[in-house]
Amino acid sequence: MYGLEAITHYNGWAQAIIGATIVLAGLSALSFAISQIRVLAEYLERRKSASENGGPPGLVRLSPEEPAPGDLAQTIRKYQQLVQRLASPFSLQDLYAACRKHGFRHPHQSIKMLREAGVLQATGDGTFTWRPDVVSNPISH
Amino acid sequence: MHLFIQFLTNTGYYLGDYRNWLMIVVGCFFIYLAIAKNYEPLLLLPIGFGVLVGNVPFFKGFGLGIYENNSVLHYLYFGVTSGVYPSIIFLGLGAMTDFSSLLARPRLMLLGAAAQVGIFFTLLSALALGFLPKEAASVAIIGGADGPTSIFLTAKLAHHLIGPVAIAAYSYMALIPIIQPPIMRLLTSRQERLIRMPEPREVSRTELLIFPIAGVVLCCFLAPASIPLLGTFFFGNIMKVSGVVDRLAQTARTAIIDTATILVGFCVGASTQGDVFLTPKSVKIFILGAVAFSIATASGILFGKIMNLFLKEKINPLLGAAGVSAVPGSAREVHMMGLHEDPENFLLMHAMACNSSGVIGSAIAAGVLWSFNVI
Numbered sequence: 307m308y309g310l311e312a313i314t315h316y317n318g319w320a321q322a323i324i325g326a327t328i329v330l331a332g333l334s335a336l337s338f339a340i341s342q343i344r345v346l347a348e349y350l351e352r353r354k355s356a357s358e359n360g361g362p363p364g365l366v367r368l369s370p371e372e373p374a375p376g377d378l379a380q381t382i383r384k385y386q387q388l389v390q391r392l393a394s395p396f397s398l399q400d401l402y403a404a405c406r407k408h409g410f411r412h413p414h415q416s417i418k419m420l421r422e423a424g425v426l427q428a429t430g431d432g433t434f435t436w437r438p439d440v441v442s443n444p445i446s447h
Numbered sequence: 448m449h450l451f452i453q454f455l456t457n458t459g460y461y462l463g464d465y466r467n468w469l470m471i472v473v474g475c476f477f478i479y480l481a482i483a484k485n486y487e488p489l490l491l492l493p494i495g496f497g498v499l500v501g502n503v504p505f506f507k508g509f510g511l512g513i514y515e516n517n518s519v520l521h522y523l524y525f526g527v528t529s530g531v532y533p534s535i536i537f538l539g540l541g542a543m544t545d546f547s548s549l550l551a552r553p554r555l556m557l558l559g560a561a562a563q564v565g566i567f568f569t570l571l572s573a574l575a576l577g578f579l580p581k582e583a584a585s586v587a588i589i590g591g592a593d594g595p596t597s598i599f600l601t602a603k604l605a606h607h608l609i610g611p612v613a614i615a616a617y618s619y620m621a622l623i624p625i626i627q628p629p630i631m632r633l634l635t636s637r638q639e640r641l642i643r644m645p646e647p648r649e650v651s652r653t654e655l656l657i658f659p660i661a662g663v664v665l666c667c668f669l670a671p672a673s674i675p676l677l678g679t680f681f682f683g684n685i686m687k688v689s690g691v692v693d694r695l696a697q698t699a700r701t702a703i704i705d706t707a708t709i710l711v712g713f714c715v716g717a718s719t720q721g722d723v724f725l726t727p728k729s730v731k732i733f734i735l736g737a738v739a740f741s742i743a744t745a746s747g748i749l750f751g752k753i754m755n756l757f758l759k760e761k762i763n764p765l766l767g768a769a770g771v772s773a774v775p776g777s778a779r780e781v782h783m784m785g786l787h788e789d790p791e792n793f794l795l796m797h798a799m800a801c802n803s804s805g806v807i808g809s810a811i812a813a814g815v816l817w818s819f820n821v822i
Contacts, residue, residue, distance in 0.1 A: 318574040322567040333560035340553035347653035414646045
């Protein structure tokens with residue numbers, strides 16, 4: 307048996323449609339679950355740190371020096387000190403590691419902003435140089 | 448003199464026919480691709496040499512061939528026909544895979560789901576070409592572009608097709624640099640290929656620990672037939688991320704997966720005895736395999752484009768091509784094409800996320816097809 311007749315005879319249409327739907331539904335459910343894992347993990351970590359510090363759960367401490375999100379000038383000022391400790395050119399991996407070491411918050415967001423502003427310039431071989439001078443209002447040193 | 452003539456008539460040179468020689472040429476071609484072109488050498492070298500060994504003609508009844516009871520090759524082949532090797536390979540894969548980029552951007556998982564459409568389209572095509580339902584399901588899974596999954600499902604449903612299905616699946620995986628780029632270029636504009644993906648956020652250890660547990664609970668409960676693959680896959684992953692059994696995780700991602708890969712490659716190659724392998728059905732399987740793989744690539748890309756219609760932060764549709772589970776070949780190809788268009792567009796991490804979800808998706812698809820065909 308061949309062709310459409312064979313597909314219909316062996317229930318092929320139903321197998322294909324239901325099969326594709328199950329796979330899509332399964333991975334969509336997993337995708338949703340993954341997006342919620344972050345919330346759960348953050349909750350668990352807050353509870354853990356709260357119980358260690360003896361404070362109420364859900365309290366997040368902010369560093370007083372933390373630049374406001376989206377404030378390029380402040381971010382450049384803060385990262386300037388960090389970059390000076392790295393050899394130039396440096397890799398983003400080293401910069402992330404330094405951020406983590408010094409407890410910088412939202413390093414991905416800040417580094418993305420610095421890259422988009424051209425302050426972090428790619429050399430083409432996977433490393434970056436620090437160019438705060440490209441910003442119209444360069445920071446004072 | 449009589450004894451000498453008898454000896455000569457028992458040699459492979461006398462017993463061989465053109466099909467054995469043809470397969471030996473194919474085996475040599477695989478070895479050439481592995482060594483000279485560096486195309487998936489970890490797979491093509493064992494398979495290629497297995498093809499040579501499997502096509503040495505011998506006197507039937509001596510217990511030498513892979514299909515003869517009590518032969519050494521037959522015992523080694525048992526790991527393939529029983530689905531043991533694919534499960535072991537999945538254990539190692541789990542211990543190798545880093546899910547951070549997927550956890551950082553869960554919506555990329557949908558691209559891995561979309562790329563599985565190739566499997567179900569091929570299922571229909573195989574039925575239309577006269578394959579029986581179990582055979583059609585085994586051929587269709589080539590669209591998932593996952594060698595161990597293809598072998599596993601074929602072993603369960605149509606073990607007489609293991610040779611052609613496995614060879615087709617691995618051949619197309621090795622030919623990713625040839626098959627995928629034209630499809631990627633055809634279905635995307637330059638502007639789309641230039642879309643940059645933001646750096647993935649940092650993922651905490653707690654998230655990495657919860658993921659394999661959530662994965663087992665969701666996927667294996669949904670399609671219990673995928674337990675032999677996904678159960679070991681997520682087990683391997685929790686060994687890796689837990690950090691408390693480093694020795695076991697290290698063994699799973701090195702010695703164990705390497706041993707299983709050697710055996711599966713060699714045995715699959717040896718199962719391609721000319722008289723068993725060279726049939727019109729094998730030719731059909733090869734054609735359907737190419738179609739399945741191409742459609743899987745295309746459907747991933749097209750789904751990426753559809754997602755962009757609804758997303759504020761656009762995703763690079765090239766990533767859809769990595770939704771097939773050929774790890775890491777297709778992710779590498781997506782990354783290379785992104786770099787070709789823009790030397791600062793690094794897509795590898797994101798493509799690996801799609802690749803990992805493709806592995807999970809094709810294992811679920813295999814489980815679904817198996818459960819449809821169990822009577």
